[in-house]
Amino acid sequence: MFHVEHKRNFILILNVSRGTMSLFQNTYDVIVVGGGHAGCEAAAAAANMGCSTLLVTMNLQNIAQMSCNPAMGGIAKGQIVREIDALGGYSGIVSDKTAIQFKMLNLSKGPAMWSPRCQSDRMRFAEEWRLMLEGTPNLDFYQEMVSGIITEGNRIVGVRTSLGVEIKAKTVVLTNGTFLNGLIHIGEKQFGGGRAGESASFGITEDLQALGFESGRMKTGTPPRVDGRSLDFSKMTEQPGDVNPSKFSYSDVTQPLKHQRSCYMSYTSEVVHDLLREGFDRSPMFNGRIKSIGPRYCPSIEDKINRFADKDRHQLFVEPEGWNTVEFYINGFSTSLPEDVQFRALRSVPGFENVKFFRPGYAIEYDYFPPTQLKHTLETKLIDGLFFAGQINGTTGYEEAASQGLMAGINAALKVKEQDPFILKRDEAYIGVLIDDLITKGTEEPYRMFTSRAEYRTLLRQDNADLRLTPKGFAIGLAKEDRLRRMEYKRDASDAFLTFFKETSLKPDEANPVLVEKGSSPMSQPDKMYKVFSRPQLDLEDFIKFEKVANYIQEHNLDSEIIEQAEIQVKYAGYIEKEKNHADKVNRLEDVMIPSNFDFDKIKSISIEARQKLNKIRPTTIAQASRISGVSPSDISVLLIYMGR
Template sequence: MSLFTTTYDVIVVGGGHAGSEAAAASANMGAHTLLITMNLQNIAQMSCNPAMGGIAKGQIVREIDALGGYSGIVTDKTAIQFKMLNKSKGPAMWSPRAQSDRMQFAECWRNMLEQTENLDFYQDSVNGLIFDENKIIGVKTNLGLEIKAKTVIVTAGTFLNGLIHIGEKTFGGGRAGEGASTGITEDLVAKGFESGRMKTGTPPRVDGRSLDYSKMTEQPGDDNPEKFSYLPITSVLKEQRSCYLTYTNQTTHDLLREGFDRSPMFNGRIKSTGPRYCPSVEDKINRFADKERHQVFVEPEGWNTVEIYVNGFSTSLPEDIQDKAIRSIPGFENVKFFRYGYAIEYDYFPPTQLTHSLETKLIENLFFAGQINGTTGYEEAAAQGLMAGVNAALKTQNKAPFILKRSEAYIGVLIDDLITKGTEEPYRMFTSRAEYRTLLRQDNADLRLTKKSFKLGLASEERLERVTNKEKKTEETIEFLKKLSVTKEDINPILEKKNLAAINQSMKLYKIAARPQLNFNDFLSIEKLNNFIEENSIDKEIIEQVEIHLKYSGYIEKEKSNADKLNRLENVPIPSSFDYTKVKSLSYEAREKLLKIKPTSISQASRISGVSPSDVSVLLVYMGR
C-alpha cells in the first residue's frame, strides 16, 4: 500500500511516550495505524531523567500495564535499579520506581512496536493538518505528502514551536540536537483553538569517570526488587546499579546567583510557566533562599555507559556559570561535561478544549495526548497516549468511548483534572490529587483494570486468567483466616516478641492478624497456615493483598461508599445542548465556566473551579433530581 492512497484508521503524530502507547493501543485493537515521527531512531526517547515511576507515577505505570500498554514491560526489561518508595507509609502511598538503561529503553520500545500488527511507520515531520469543515481527515508532511486518516492523534511533546534557552543563547528545537515542529499550532489556532506556552528544563549530563563517589552517599536499589508488569514475561533484577546523593552548598548558590542577570528565567526572555514541582536549580535557590543546600541525585544512564544524569540540577544558566557552580558540589570538583543543561519553551493547548475521551471539542476525530495537554512526565504522557489510542480506535469502530472514573484509576483522575480544571502550569500527578487513593493502589491495578482491558481486546486471556486466579486465592485465604482458630500456645510467643499483650483463650487468626504491629510473616510458624499456603500455592502477591485487606478493610470500605455516592452523580447526565444562560439562579462565574467546559455530568460540573455546591443544587433541580 502506498502512503498516497491509503486511508489509515489512526495516524499518530509524534513518537514519544504518548505517541508510542497511542500507536500500540490503536493497532492492538485492530485499527490500521500509522506512526509518524521526525526520527525513527528516537522512538520513546527518555528526553529527561532515565527513570519511570515514582510517587503516583508508579501507580500510573502499573495501570498502563494492566490495560495492556507497553511501558511497564519495557521498563522491566531495561531496568538497572528498582525501588518501592514510601514503604514506611500505608499501602496507598507505596510507589514503584525504576532507573532504566536509556539506550536499551528506546531500543526495546522500537522492537516491541515493530512486532505489533496493524502498525506502520513513517519518518517525516508533520507541518499541517487537513480538515473537512469541522472534521480532521489527514495530515500534511514536510516532504509535501498528504496522508489521509479517519482519526488523528497529536502527541507533539515539546516540539511545537520549541525554543531552547542556554544563558543568553536561544535557538529553535524540540530537544537537544533535534529541530522544532512548525505549522500544527497555526492550523489549530486558525480553527479557533486557544494555545499557550509552557516551559520545562533538563540538567547537564556529565562523565561519570570524572566524579568522586567517595564524597557522596550511595543509594542502592531494594534488597528484594519487584517489577512493574503483572506478566511473567519480565523478571526481577538480579543485579542493580547504585545511584548517589550529594548536595549543593552556599558556595554553589552564590556562584549560580552570579549568572542571574544572564538567566532567561530572570531577564524576561522566558515568559512561560515551568513545572512547580520540578523547578530549576536557579528557581530553587531564588524561591527557597533560606535553604542552605539542595539534594543532587547522581543517576547512571545505563549499564554500559559512563554518562550521568545530574538530577536536581536542571538549569538554563550560561555554560560558564553551570561549569563553575557544579564544581563546588562535593564529588564534582573535576567534572567533565557531556552537555549543558537547558530550558525549552513550547506550545500547548489548554485541555479544557477536550472531552473525557481526549477528542477535541472543536474538531471531530482529532485527539491530543501528552505535553500538548499541559502535562509533564513520561508516565502522564504514556497514560494519555494509551487512552487516546483506545478511543481513536473505538471511534473508527463506531463504539462508545472508553472513560475511566476518578474512583477507578489514577488515569481517570489525571484526565478528569485536565479537562475539568485545566492547567496553567505543567501538570504532574501526585497521590494527593486522588480522593480515593486507598482504592487506587499500585498493588491492585490489575484487579481494577484487567477485565476492562480484556473487553477492549487489549489484555490477553493469560492476563485475565492471572487476575481471576489472584482474586479467587485472595478471597479463599481471607476466608481461611476467618475460620482458623489459633491457641494461646500458638500466638503468645509471637506476641511476646513484639512486646504485645498475650491472649487468654483461642481466637480466630483473622482478628489477631489485623493488629497493626503484626504482619503476615509473623504467623508462618503456625503449621495449619503454612500447610494451607503450600497446598494452595499462595504466593507473595496474594499474601500482600490479604495483608492489606486485614489492616485497611475499614478504610477501603469507607472509600468505596464515598465513591458510590460520587458515581450516583456521574449517572446524572447533562445534555450537550443544555443552555446554562436560561438558568438564572446560577452564579455568573459558574455560568461562564459551565458554558466553556460543557460538563457531561453533574459530578463533573461539581469539580469545576467556581461552581459552588449551591450551583450544583440548582442544576440537580433542572435535571429533575
C-alpha cells in the same frame, strides 16, 4: 494512466503521467503524530485493537527517547505505569526489560502510598520500545515532520507533512511533546528545537489556532549530563536498589532484576549557590526571555535557590544512564544558566571537583493547548476524530504522557469501530483522575500526578491495578486472555487466603508468644485469625510464624503478590470499605447526565462565575460539574433541581 501494485500492507499507487507515487494505503484508521511516550502507547493500543495505524515522527531513531531523567515511575507515577500495564499497554514491560535498578518508594507509609520506580538504561529503553512497536501487527511507520492537519468542516481527514505529502485518516492523535514551536534556552543563547540536537515542529499550532483552538506556552528544563569517569563517588552517599526488587508488569514476560546499579547522592552548598547567583543576570528565567510557566514540583536549581533562600543546601541525585555507559544524569540540577556558570558551580559540589560535561542543561519553551478543550476521551470538542495526548495537554512526565497516549489510542480505535468510548472514573484509576483533572480544571502550569490528587488512593493502589483494570482492558480487546486468566488466579487465590483467615481460629497458647513479643495484648480465648491479624502491631512476617499459615502458603504455592494482596485486605479493610462507600455516593452524581445542548445561561439562580465556567467546560455529568473551580455546592443543588432531581 495508473499502475497499482500491492506491497506488504501498503498500496503503492504510481501515477505515470505525473510521475508521483503514494506509499500509503488509501486511508488509515488512526494516524499518531509523534514518537514519544504518548505516541508509542497510542500507536500500540490502536494497532493492537485491530486498527490500521501509522506512526509519523520526525526521527525514527529517537522513538521513546527519555528526554529528561532515565527513570520510570515514582510517587503516583509508578501507579500509572502499573495501570498502563494492567490495561495492556507496553510501558511496564519495556521498563522491566531495560531497568538497571528498582525501588519501592514510601514503604514506611501505608500501601496507598507505595510507589514503584526503576532506573532505566536510556539507550536500551528506546531500543526495546522500537522493537516492540516493529513487532506489533497493523502498525506502519513514516519519518517526516507533520506540518499541518487536514479537516473537512469540523471533522479530521488526515495530516500534511513538510514535504507536502497528504496522508488520509479516520482519526488523528497529536502527541507532539515539546516540539510545537519549541525554543531552547542556555543563558543568553536561544535557538529553535524540540529537544537538544533536534529541530522544532512548525505549522500544527497555526492550523489549530485557525480552527478556533486556544493555545499557550509552557516551559520545562533538564540538567547537565556528565562523564562518570570524572566523578569521585567516595564523596557521595550510595543509593542502592531494593534487596528484593519487584517489577512493573503483571505479566510473566519479565522478571525482577538479579543485579542492579547504584545511584548516588550529593549536596549543593552556599558556595555553589553564590556561584549560581553570579549568573542570574544572564539567566533567561530572570531577565525576561522566558515568559512561560515551568513545572512547580520540578523547579530549576536557580528557581530553588531563589524561592528557598533559607535553605543552605539541596539534594542532587547522581543517576547512571545505563548498564555500560559512563554518562550520568544530575537529578536536581535542572538549569538554563549559561554553560560556564553551570560548570563552575557544579565543580564546587562534593565529588564533582574534576567533572567533565557531556552536555549542559537547558530550558525549553513550547506550545500547549489548554485541556479544557477536550472530552473525557481526549477527543477535541471542536474537531471530530482529533485527539490530543501528552505535553500538548499541559502535562509533564513520561508516565502522564504514556497514560494519555494509551487512552487516546484506545478511544481513537473505538471511534473507528463505532463502539462506546472508554472512560475511567476517578475511583477506578489514577489515569481517570489525571484526565478528569485536565479537562475539568485545566492547568496553567505543567501538570504532574501526585497521590494527594486522588481522593480514592486507598482503592487505587499499585498492587491491585490488574484487579481493577485488566477485565476492562480485555473487554475492549487490548489486554490479552492470558493477562485476564493470570489476574483471575491472583484474585481467587487472594480471596481464598482471606477466607482461610476468617474461618481459621488461633488458640491463646499459639498466638500469645508472638503477641507478647510484638507488644500486643495476649489472648484469653480462641479467636479467628482475621481478627488477630488486624491488630496494628502484627505484620505478615509475624503471621508466617504460625504453622497453620506457613502450611497453607506452602500447600497452595502462594507467591508474594498474592500474600501481599491478602495482607492489605485484612489490615486496611475498614479504610477500603469507607472509600468504596464514598465513591458509590459520588458516582450517583456521575449517573445524572447533563444534555450536551443544555443552556446554563437560563439558570439565573446560579452565580455568574458558575455559568461562565459551565459554558466553557460543558460538563457531561453533575459530578463533573461539581469539580469545576468556581461552581459551588449551592450551584450544584440548583442544577440537580433542573435535572429533575
